[in-house]
Each structure stands twice: as C-alpha cells, then as structure tokens.
Amino acid sequence: MQSAVGIDGGASTIKVVCVHADQSIDVVAVVPVGSRPLETARDALRMLRERLPDARVRIGITGTAGRTLCEVLGLQPVDESTALAAALGLLHPETRSVVEMGMESQRFLTLTPDEVSGRLRIDEVGMGHKCAAGSGSFLEHMRKRLNYATIEEFATVAEQTEQPATLSGRCGVFTESDIVHLYQKGTPRERIAAGIHQAICRNYRCAMMKGREAVAKVAFVGGVSLNPAVTKYLRQELGLTDGNLFVPPHARTMGAIGAALRAEAELDLDAAIRLLDERLALPVDYPVAPRLVLERTEILRPAEEYPIGLKVPLAALGVDIGSVSTKAALITQVDGKYQVLASHYRRTDGDPLAAVRDTLAIIRRQVEERGYQIGRVVAATTGSGRYLTGDYLGAELVKNEITAQANGALAFTPEVESVFEIGGQDSKYIALKDGVITDFEMNKACAAGTGAFLEKQAANLGIPLEEFGDRALAGQHPPELDWQCTVFSESAVHHYRQNNVPVEDLCAGICLASVRNYLSKNVGNRPIGKVVGFQGAVAFNRGMVAAYETMLGRRIVVPPYPHLTGAIGAAKIAYEEAPAKATFRGFDAVLEARYTIDSFECKGCANRCDVNTFQMEGGEKFYYNDRCEKFSGRQKRRVAADLPDLFAERENLLLSIYPGKAPEGAPRIGIPRVGTFNDHYPFYQAFFTELGFEVVPSDATNTQIVRDGVRTVAAEPCFPVKVAHGHVIDILRKKTDYIFLPAVMRAEWLEEEFCESQSCPYIQGLPEVIGAALRLEEPQYAGKVLTPRLFFNRGRRHLRRELGRLVRQISGGTDPHRNGNGHPARLASPSARQIDRALDVAMETLAQFRRRLSERGREVLAALPADALAFVVLGRPYTLHDAAANMHIGKKIQDLGILAIPQDMLPLAEAGTADTWNLIYARQIQNRLAAARLIRQDPRLRAVVLTYFGCGPDSFANQFLRDELNEPAYVMQIDEHTADAGVITRIEAFADTVRAG
Ligand code: SF4
Ligand code: SF4
Incomplete structure (x- = not known):
C-alpha cells in the first residue's frame, strides 16, 4: 500500500491524516472549523501541501463537511461507517461494536470479521436522528449553562460525583429544561453535571442502539470519547467492564484514518486549492426570504428616574427565576401608572438562591442610593424556581409565569391583546381581552427562537450574541430556512456557512425562521390581536423584533423592560392584592439569613426520587421534587382537603371491586397495566380468579418501569406504548406462570349508532410489538404468553369462545415448563359450565364497576x-x-x-x-x-x-x-x-x- 491522505470533515473540526505504506500514521492537522468551513478546508489542504513533496496524492474524504468538500472537488466521499470499520479493522481488529460521539453526530456500529478477507464487516448501523443531545456541542452548551470554566473541569466534576441527578436526555431541549428545574429546586451543580453526562449516555443507548446490545470489545470514538465522564457513564449504561469498552489512541481521528485506508481518488493538491479559492469567491444561489423591516414597531423606553427621596407607602417586589436568568423588580404606582423603582437581571449560573440573594442586595443598594422611603414591601415570585425562592423570601404570593407575564405586559400597555414572550429556553403566547387572559400556550418542545437557541446560533456563527440583532438587520438576502425544527434549520445554516453566505444574511434568516416557528407552534390558528406585546430577553434582539414586524405586518410593542416583565408582572399582582398578612422577610433578613440546601434519594418506592431540601437557619425544612408529596405535602396548604379524590377512588374500585381470592399455591397469571387494563381489569381478574388462577397485575407505573420501557422499544412509538413495554418487563420480573397480554381489537359500543368501536392500531398490535422487542417468541416463554384477540363489541359469545379456548390451553395435562421447577401442577381443565360461570361473574363485575x-x-x-x-x-x-x-x-x-x-x-x-x-x-x-x-x-x-x-x-x-x-x-x-x-x-x-x- 502506498501512502494515502484521509480527511474527516466534522461539524467542529477538520482532521487530516497520512497513512503511510508501513501503516504508520501521521496526524497532519486537527483544525477547528470556525465560521468558514470551506476556507478552513482549503487552509488544511495548504498545510498538507506544505508537508508533502509532491502535489499529487491518493485521498479519501469523509464526514458531513467532507461531503461539501467532495462536491466542490468532484470526488466521491467515503462513507463514515465504512471509514470507521476500516480504521478499527487495521488498528483494533478485536472491535465488535463502535460507539461514536462527535460534536454534532452520533453513530453505533456492530462489526464482524469477514470469513474470507478477515476485514471487519459492518453488520448494523444505528445513526443519530437529527437530535444534538449526546453530542459534544450539547455538552459544551451545558458547560456554559452551568458556568464551568472548561469542558475538562465540567467532565472531571461529573466523573467524580457519585450521585448523578436524574435527567431525561431524549433531546437537548428536554434535558435542558430538566436541568433548569433541578437547579432551581436546589440540586447541587455537580450532581446536575454528572446527571447530564449520564443522561446523554442513556439517550445514546435508547436513540442509537434501539434495543441492540453492544458486543465487546466496544471502541468509543469521536471527540466526545476524550471526556472521561461520558466514558464512565457509557460503561455503566452498557454494562461493560473497563477493558470491554476502550477509547483507542486515535479515537478522534479514526474517521480520517479510515478515509485514508479507503482512499481511491487521485488529487492534485495545488489544483484543488485553486479550485477552492475560486469557489470561495463565488456567490451562492439559494431561496431568499424577505428582508427584515423595522418601521412600525414601538420600543418603549424606561421612564426617567424619580426624585430622590420619593415617599413610597407600598412597593412590590417581583422575583422571576427564569430558565437561565434571575430577574427582580421593585415597583410602585405613581399617578396610577406603574413605575420601576429598582431592578436587576443576572444569570442564575446554577445557584438560584445565591443569584436571588445577590439580586436583592443590588435592589437594596439601588433603593438606598436613590433615597426611596418605602413603607411596606410585598413580594411575589414567579418562574420555574418560584416555589424555592418563595420559601426563601417568605413571599406573600407565588404566581405562575403565564399570569405574571400577562400582568407584566399590562403594566405598561393596558390595551395589549396578544403577548409573545420569548425567554432563555421557552416561549409563551398569551391572548387577552380587556386585560383578562383568554387563552395561552407555552412551547412544548421546540426551542427555536429562544434565547438559548439564538445564543447557540451566534456561537456557531462565531459572533457575539449582542451583535446578532444588528447583524440581522444588515442582512440583504436572508436565506429561507427550515423553520419546522431548530435542528434542521441549524443544519441548513451550517450548509450555507460552508457556502460562504454572509453572516448578516444568516442572522436575518435565523430570526425569520425562528419567528415562523414560534407563530406556527405557539400561536397556530389562534387570533393575533391588533396590539402585540413582544417581551422576554429576546425582545432586545432587534433582528427578532423586526422579524415579527416583517412576518405580521403590524405594530409590535416592546415594553420598557422586556427582560423583566415576569418579575414586574409578579410584583404588579402582589401590589394589587397586597395581602393583609405580611410574610416577606424583608431585604435585610433575606440577605443575612443562613440556609442549607441538600438532597437525598428517597427509597420509599421504585421512583427513587431525588428529594431536595431547603432550610433557613433555625427555620422549617422545605422539600421539593418528591413525586408523591410524601415530604412536601406536610407543608402544602391543603386547599383541596375537602374535595373527594375521584382518581384514587376509581383506582381503588378498579383493583378491589372483585372480592374473590385465589387459593394458596394457585398458578399465577400476570397482567401488565397496558392497553385497556384500566377499563377491563375487573373483568379479567374475576374471570381468571373464578377459574382458580391467581391474578397478579404489574406494579403501578414508576420510574423503573418507564425507564425499562423507553430503553427497550425497537422504534419510536408514543409514550404509552413505551411504558407498556416496561409493564411487561415488570411482569417478567415477577416470574408469573403466564402473562396475559390481550390484543383488544374493539371495545364495547358507546352508542349503537357509531360505525365502529376500534382500538388504536398500537393497542391492537401490542402483543406483536412488545413480543418482538422483548423476544417473547424465545423457547423459555413458549406457551406462557397468552395473547387472545378480543372484540368486546361482539359480546358474550365471542368472549366465551376466545377465553374458553385460552383457559383450556393452559389447563389439564402436564406442563413442560413447570416440571422440575417447583411450580404448582396445572389445574384440571375447567368444564364448560365452570367457564360459563366465570364469564358471568366477570361480566357482572365489570358492569358493576x-x-x-x-x-x-x-x-x-x-x-x-x-x-x-x-x-x-x-x-x-x-x-x-x-x-x-x-x-x-x-x-x-x-x-x-x-x-x-x-x-x-x-x-x-x-x-x-x-x-x-x-x-x-x-x-x-x-x-x-x-x-x-x-x-x-x-x-x-x-x-x-x-x-x-x-x-x-x-x-x-x-x-x-x-x-x-x-x-x-x-x-x-x-x-x-x-x-x-x-x-x-x-x-x-x-x-x-x-x-x-
Ligand atoms: S414517589 Fe414518594 S415514596 Fe416514591 S421515591 Fe418518590 S418521594 Fe419516595
Ligand atoms: S392512541 Fe395509539 S398512538 Fe395514540 S397514545 Fe394510544 S396507543 Fe399511542
């Protein structure tokens, strides 16, 4: 083999290697892509050229950015999976599975040696859906969010922490909201750092491996493999002892090495560099969106400061613990108008109480400097950390963000009819009529256009966030970007960047796409009023303001303190209500108070909640995050004390309406709580118990069941189907003699006039879907899994036939599965009369329920x-x-x-x-x-x-x-x-x- 060059163009770095004839490897360059990938690629080729005596090379190029480079150079790219398999085949032929995590990409491969060539052959490939969670850029983003100085520090802390906080980890947006809520409930930062690393490994297993096993030895490659905490949690998640999951020495350049090994093209480097120079000078053609317009928008300015020494009989303090920031405003009314006396905005930086204390100190200082003489201060908190902060301040009121934001808008624009609020990572739409909320929406999943998203885009484009809006306004030809999904628009931006579209145009395109995404996902077909208030920190971004005006063609009002509207709104509510019972501790007491925050894992049930505690010195201890309110419930004001708990009553009735008991030692039938269990359980329970079986339902859903289900599903079904997998696993764990998993094809008629009474196709196919994922066809389950197809709408005759057949199938004779296992003998086959009787009881029990x-x-x-x-x-x-x-x-x-x-x-x-x-x-x-x-x-x-x-x-x-x-x-x-x-x-x-x- 002669020497060959391999290039792996990833989202964040371009790696260039030479693999020589003696198979030695020379890493020529690992260079960050920056905001001009094609330029970086050209520079990397120049570096390569300087190292080589001859301009002609044999070359293989792989990676996402590598594909664009290939397009320009007229080469065929090397497939990324093939490149990895080739490199590992040369350097680590014992590898059987590959976990790859790069800056933006993920991949899972299983490999087998080819009998003839001995090369590693790819068996299966799991590719990343477009979600960035689990990728290096997500970790980097999280590092910043939690305020760690370097990624190394972030990883080290995470690696050394024993008790990671529980996070979801499906996608960046969700993990991020979990994080916010956790640290606002006081979870220590290092536990969140560890939780993030653990969550991305869990996410990787679910999203990439989809129920497949990682067969040893497992090579962990890609930039993220250098992070020791990810390696630690990946080993735990995949259940691999140290030696079985290894990070090879060339983990980061493995793709480039493989590209060199698969190199087939001949390239003249001098000609290639010239071609790239020419290409870089060319304009690109793309669909163009409208230019941003900022003509009718009204950006309100804060009022002049008030006279020193203003006497204020009543002031209200609002504190808003948002997703990324802590905001506070002290307000009062002067001549019937709300005025902000003091305010502060800062990042929460992973420590909400410290952020609140610091904020209050600044507010107090502003009050002193301005000489206000305040009679009484009432306080209200809002935002996702409102309960913890409310307890800390002794606030009179704790208000949800929607009501607070609506009031924040009304404080300065009483005639407002629609409020668009875009914060750090969520957005809201509120409709108002005569100052009363008539409708609202909070963004459910998508982060497009939020502060965090724009921050990430600015970082990707290599510009300061503060410049984003003005750069967007300067855009002349913004590209039309996919606005349905942030991740897709990100890849489009990436593509345009590679093709040298000016940053100004990209900023404008991002603003427009974000606004369209917001309007589609938050507003939908709801009406937009004549007066639209745009608030939240994102309203400082003039590009975003202009994008709203451009898209809606109407006047937008930006309030004087757009970033503080939640705090101002909470304060306004407190001011108006001014509860007679004063509870606010006061600035001095809050600032001087000592407190402790702590957390522990409750082992009370399988949920294993991470319960957080907060206690003021000498004061009451407050609890958060306990799902069943076992601890926090003691303090909650039980406004609901006199209301009947109809859900609990129903659950109780479902499980206990049938009074019969199975005889000691009866064969056990496990029934998972899936499908129509909550509608039909009394029927099944009565039927089987009457015939001498013991019925064992799966446990009530808990974290373990959900986790088991999510990690087992083969595809990406709806949430209930995922949980259903977990319930069947729970029954398997209970080692019952049988598992009853009916396919309920039709339910009973609601009214006879309906044309059908069908179950969802997933419910109809549950036995097959779950059976395939859990391999219930394997010999150890033969004869144990009972999957009748039930049509409840067909009535008694049908049920008699199906269930009668089923009971006969598991009764009488001898059962090979029990022999020698210490199980009870099979029951004698029931008579037709016994089956009829059992069915009568079952039907009557259900009717009675x-x-x-x-x-x-x-x-x-x-x-x-x-x-x-x-x-x-x-x-x-x-x-x-x-x-x-x-x-x-x-x-x-x-x-x-x-x-x-x-x-x-x-x-x-x-x-x-x-x-x-x-x-x-x-x-x-x-x-x-x-x-x-x-x-x-x-x-x-x-x-x-x-x-x-x-x-x-x-x-x-x-x-x-x-x-x-x-x-x-x-x-x-x-x-x-x-x-x-x-x-x-x-x-x-x-x-x-x-x-x-
Ligand atoms: S649900 Fe309740 S009992 Fe169970 S772990 Fe959580 S706090 Fe403990
Ligand atoms: S109706 Fe079907 S798809 Fe929808 S939640 Fe139920 S099982 Fe899932």
Missing part, C-alpha cells in the same frame, strides 16, 4: 354548587388512570382547590354525540368527544385534555375535540420527559384564566 363509576359521577355532579368549578380530565385509559404517567394531574388540579373528575365518571353514553360523530371509528376518541359535549353543556365544567407526543390518532382527533368543546381547554402533552414544573405552571395558568373569565 361501570355502574359504580357513573353513580359516583352523578353524585359528585349533583353536589357541585352551581357557581363551582370542576376540571374533567380527558384521556386514554392507560394514562388517564395512571397517576405516574399523567404527572398526578388529578392531584395538581385539586391542589388549586378545583375538583378533578376522570372522564368516565360522566355519563358518556348519554351524550348523544353519535348525531355528529358517528363516523369516528376509534372508541377512545368517541369517549373524548362525548365528554367534551357534556362539558360544553355544563358551565361548571372545563376540560383538561391528556394527549401524547407521537400519537397519530390524537393529531387529528384533537381538532375534532376543539370543535366539539368550543371553549378553551388545557391540552397537556405527555411523554417521559414531561416536566413537573411545566405542568404545574400550565394548570395554574389555566385555572387563573378560567376563574378570571
């Missing part, structure tokens, strides 16, 4: 006063009646003093919705529409709708629901990453909206 539910519903509604308010929770049985999956939504509603009613306590069958919706074939959607009609007809009721990321049927059904409901509802999208704090904020805001309306 449903009767009791509707009787209880009637009773509750009859007792509900005409002016009372109740929220009916709508959803599918697997999450509606699963408190852990629905984030204890019933309890959260009742904590607001509002009765929460599960939808099936309403008389759904009497709603008569078949008149309009008879062609809806899905029974669960029929249920929801029926509930919606009953809610619409009863002024005391409002809807809280549970829906799921990745749910196909809901994507169209929710529109029908909106039509039927015809009034605002709170729609809560759930998945394994749904954060508690976000749910509380939304439900509080919804309650405020309904109460004010």
Whole structure:
C-alpha cells in the first residue's frame, strides 16, 4: 500500500491524516472549523501541501463537511461507517461494536470479521436522528449553562460525583429544561453535571442502539470519547467492564484514518486549492426570504428616574427565576401608572438562591442610593424556581409565569391583546381581552427562537450574541430556512456557512425562521390581536423584533423592560392584592439569613426520587421534587382537603371491586397495566380468579418501569406504548406462570349508532410489538404468553369462545415448563359450565364497576354548587388512570382547590354525540368527544385534555375535540420527559384564566 491522505470533515473540526505504506500514521492537522468551513478546508489542504513533496496524492474524504468538500472537488466521499470499520479493522481488529460521539453526530456500529478477507464487516448501523443531545456541542452548551470554566473541569466534576441527578436526555431541549428545574429546586451543580453526562449516555443507548446490545470489545470514538465522564457513564449504561469498552489512541481521528485506508481518488493538491479559492469567491444561489423591516414597531423606553427621596407607602417586589436568568423588580404606582423603582437581571449560573440573594442586595443598594422611603414591601415570585425562592423570601404570593407575564405586559400597555414572550429556553403566547387572559400556550418542545437557541446560533456563527440583532438587520438576502425544527434549520445554516453566505444574511434568516416557528407552534390558528406585546430577553434582539414586524405586518410593542416583565408582572399582582398578612422577610433578613440546601434519594418506592431540601437557619425544612408529596405535602396548604379524590377512588374500585381470592399455591397469571387494563381489569381478574388462577397485575407505573420501557422499544412509538413495554418487563420480573397480554381489537359500543368501536392500531398490535422487542417468541416463554384477540363489541359469545379456548390451553395435562421447577401442577381443565360461570361473574363485575363509576359521577355532579368549578380530565385509559404517567394531574388540579373528575365518571353514553360523530371509528376518541359535549353543556365544567407526543390518532382527533368543546381547554402533552414544573405552571395558568373569565 502506498501512502494515502484521509480527511474527516466534522461539524467542529477538520482532521487530516497520512497513512503511510508501513501503516504508520501521521496526524497532519486537527483544525477547528470556525465560521468558514470551506476556507478552513482549503487552509488544511495548504498545510498538507506544505508537508508533502509532491502535489499529487491518493485521498479519501469523509464526514458531513467532507461531503461539501467532495462536491466542490468532484470526488466521491467515503462513507463514515465504512471509514470507521476500516480504521478499527487495521488498528483494533478485536472491535465488535463502535460507539461514536462527535460534536454534532452520533453513530453505533456492530462489526464482524469477514470469513474470507478477515476485514471487519459492518453488520448494523444505528445513526443519530437529527437530535444534538449526546453530542459534544450539547455538552459544551451545558458547560456554559452551568458556568464551568472548561469542558475538562465540567467532565472531571461529573466523573467524580457519585450521585448523578436524574435527567431525561431524549433531546437537548428536554434535558435542558430538566436541568433548569433541578437547579432551581436546589440540586447541587455537580450532581446536575454528572446527571447530564449520564443522561446523554442513556439517550445514546435508547436513540442509537434501539434495543441492540453492544458486543465487546466496544471502541468509543469521536471527540466526545476524550471526556472521561461520558466514558464512565457509557460503561455503566452498557454494562461493560473497563477493558470491554476502550477509547483507542486515535479515537478522534479514526474517521480520517479510515478515509485514508479507503482512499481511491487521485488529487492534485495545488489544483484543488485553486479550485477552492475560486469557489470561495463565488456567490451562492439559494431561496431568499424577505428582508427584515423595522418601521412600525414601538420600543418603549424606561421612564426617567424619580426624585430622590420619593415617599413610597407600598412597593412590590417581583422575583422571576427564569430558565437561565434571575430577574427582580421593585415597583410602585405613581399617578396610577406603574413605575420601576429598582431592578436587576443576572444569570442564575446554577445557584438560584445565591443569584436571588445577590439580586436583592443590588435592589437594596439601588433603593438606598436613590433615597426611596418605602413603607411596606410585598413580594411575589414567579418562574420555574418560584416555589424555592418563595420559601426563601417568605413571599406573600407565588404566581405562575403565564399570569405574571400577562400582568407584566399590562403594566405598561393596558390595551395589549396578544403577548409573545420569548425567554432563555421557552416561549409563551398569551391572548387577552380587556386585560383578562383568554387563552395561552407555552412551547412544548421546540426551542427555536429562544434565547438559548439564538445564543447557540451566534456561537456557531462565531459572533457575539449582542451583535446578532444588528447583524440581522444588515442582512440583504436572508436565506429561507427550515423553520419546522431548530435542528434542521441549524443544519441548513451550517450548509450555507460552508457556502460562504454572509453572516448578516444568516442572522436575518435565523430570526425569520425562528419567528415562523414560534407563530406556527405557539400561536397556530389562534387570533393575533391588533396590539402585540413582544417581551422576554429576546425582545432586545432587534433582528427578532423586526422579524415579527416583517412576518405580521403590524405594530409590535416592546415594553420598557422586556427582560423583566415576569418579575414586574409578579410584583404588579402582589401590589394589587397586597395581602393583609405580611410574610416577606424583608431585604435585610433575606440577605443575612443562613440556609442549607441538600438532597437525598428517597427509597420509599421504585421512583427513587431525588428529594431536595431547603432550610433557613433555625427555620422549617422545605422539600421539593418528591413525586408523591410524601415530604412536601406536610407543608402544602391543603386547599383541596375537602374535595373527594375521584382518581384514587376509581383506582381503588378498579383493583378491589372483585372480592374473590385465589387459593394458596394457585398458578399465577400476570397482567401488565397496558392497553385497556384500566377499563377491563375487573373483568379479567374475576374471570381468571373464578377459574382458580391467581391474578397478579404489574406494579403501578414508576420510574423503573418507564425507564425499562423507553430503553427497550425497537422504534419510536408514543409514550404509552413505551411504558407498556416496561409493564411487561415488570411482569417478567415477577416470574408469573403466564402473562396475559390481550390484543383488544374493539371495545364495547358507546352508542349503537357509531360505525365502529376500534382500538388504536398500537393497542391492537401490542402483543406483536412488545413480543418482538422483548423476544417473547424465545423457547423459555413458549406457551406462557397468552395473547387472545378480543372484540368486546361482539359480546358474550365471542368472549366465551376466545377465553374458553385460552383457559383450556393452559389447563389439564402436564406442563413442560413447570416440571422440575417447583411450580404448582396445572389445574384440571375447567368444564364448560365452570367457564360459563366465570364469564358471568366477570361480566357482572365489570358492569358493576361501570355502574359504580357513573353513580359516583352523578353524585359528585349533583353536589357541585352551581357557581363551582370542576376540571374533567380527558384521556386514554392507560394514562388517564395512571397517576405516574399523567404527572398526578388529578392531584395538581385539586391542589388549586378545583375538583378533578376522570372522564368516565360522566355519563358518556348519554351524550348523544353519535348525531355528529358517528363516523369516528376509534372508541377512545368517541369517549373524548362525548365528554367534551357534556362539558360544553355544563358551565361548571372545563376540560383538561391528556394527549401524547407521537400519537397519530390524537393529531387529528384533537381538532375534532376543539370543535366539539368550543371553549378553551388545557391540552397537556405527555411523554417521559414531561416536566413537573411545566405542568404545574400550565394548570395554574389555566385555572387563573378560567376563574378570571
Ligand atoms: S414517589 Fe414518594 S415514596 Fe416514591 S421515591 Fe418518590 S418521594 Fe419516595
Ligand atoms: S392512541 Fe395514540 S397514545 Fe394510544 S396507543 Fe395509539 S398512538 Fe399511542
């Protein structure tokens, strides 16, 4: 083999190596890409040329940026996986799996040696979806967010911390919101740092490996492999002892080495450099978006400072612990207008209480310097850290961000009708009529256009964030970017950068794409009022302001302190309410107080919550993050004390309505809590117990079950299907004799006029989907997994036939699976009469369960006063009646003093919705529409709708629901990453909206 050059053009660095005839390796360059990748590539080629006596080389080029280079040079790129396999085949032929984590990319390979050539052959490839989580850029971003000086320090701390905080890790946005909420609840920074590293390894396993095993030896390559904490958690996550997962010496340049080994092209370096020079001088052609316009927008300025020594009988302090920043404002009213007396904005830097203390010290200093003489100060907190901060300050009020932001807008623009608020990593839309919130939306998943996103874009473009807006305004030909997803627009920006589109145009394109993304995801088809307030720190970015004006063609009002509107709004509410009972500790007391924050893992159940504590010296201890409120519940004001817990009642009834018990030593049938379990369990329980089996349900959903499910799924189904996998694993762990996993094809008719009564295709196919992921076809499960196909709408005869057959199949004769295992003998085959009897009992038990539910519903509604308010929770049985999956939504509603009613306590069958919706074939959607009609007809009721990321049927059904409901509802999208704090904020805001309306 003669010498060959390999180039790996990644998102952050270009690596150039020479592999010589004797297989020695020369690393020529590892250069950062910067903001001009093509230029960097040309410079790297120049460096190479200087090292070589001859301009002609044999070359292989790989990597994402490498592809653009190949396009320009007219070469065929080397596939990245092939390059890795070639390099490892040469340097580490014992490798059987490859984990690659680069700055923006991830990959998983399994390899086998070819019998003939002995080369490593690629068996399977797992490629990164476009999500950046798990990549180096995400870690870098997180390092900054947590304020570590270097990535090395960040990694070392994470490696040395024993107890990582639990984070989600599906995608950057979600991990980031978890982080924010954790540290605002007082979780120590080093535990979060460790949690981030652990989460990306977990994310890697789920997203990349999708249930595949990493067979030893496993090579960990790519830039991130140099991070010792990622290596540590990857080993743990993959269950590999040290020697089985190794980081090879050329981990970072492995792709380039492989490209050299697979090099087939001949290239004249001098000609290539000339070609690149020419290309760099050429303009690029691309679809152009409109230029930014900033003509009608009104940017309000703060009022002049007030006279020194102003006497202020009442001032209100608002503190907003946002995702990245801590904000505070001290306000009062002068001549009926709100005035800001003192304010401060700073980064939270991973320590919310220190940030609040520092902020208050600055506010106090401003007050002293300006000589205000203040009578009384009332305080309110808002933002995701509002509860912890509220306890710290002894604030009179704790308010959700929606209500606070709306009030922040109203403080300066009373006529505002729409509020767009864009903060560090979330965004909100609020609709107002005559100063009352009528509707709102918080961004659910997408970070496009948020402060964190723009910060990242500025860093990618290599410009200071402060210049971003003005550079955008200077853009002449902004490219039309994909606005659906931040990650896609990022790759487009990356592409344009490589093609030398001016940074100004890219900034403008990013602003426009962000605004379109915001309008599509937050506003949708809701109306936009004549007066639009744009606030949040992003409103300082004039490029973003102009992008709104350009897209909407109307006047936008930016308030005088756009970054403080949450704090100002909270203060305004406190000022207006000024509760008689003063609780604010006062500036001096807060600044002098000593406190401790701590955390511990509760081992009370499988959730293993990371419970955080906060205690003022000599004061009460406060608890956060305990899912069941085992600790924090003691302090919570129980506004809900006199409300019945209908969710708990239902759960109790479901599990206990059938009183029978199996005889000692009976064969055990495990029933996972999946599909229609929460609708049909009494039926199954009665049927099998009557026939002499012991029925064992899986445990209630807990963190372990969710985690097991998420890591096992083969594809990317909806959240309930992921959890269903975890429940079956739980049953497998219980080692029952049988697993009952029916495919419920049809439920009972809601009304006869409906055309169908179908279950979702996932529910119909659950046995196959879960069976494939858990390999239930393997010999050890033969005869144990019972998967009848049930059509409840066909009635008794059908159920008799299917279940009778099934029971006979597991009774009588001898069972090879039990022999010698110490299991009880099989039951004698039941007679036809026994089966009939068991079925009668089962059907009667189910009927009784449903009767009791509707009787209880009637009773509750009859007792509900005409002016009372109740929220009916709508959803599918697997999450509606699963408190852990629905984030204890019933309890959260009742904590607001509002009765929460599960939808099936309403008389759904009497709603008569078949008149309009008879062609809806899905029974669960029929249920929801029926509930919606009953809610619409009863002024005391409002809807809280549970829906799921990745749910196909809901994507169209929710529109029908909106039509039927015809009034605002709170729609809560759930998945394994749904954060508690976000749910509380939304439900509080919804309650405020309904109460004010
Ligand atoms: S849910 Fe409650 S009991 Fe279970 S671990 Fe969390 S705090 Fe402890
Ligand atoms: S209806 Fe939606 S949430 Fe339910 S199983 Fe089907 S896809 Fe999943």
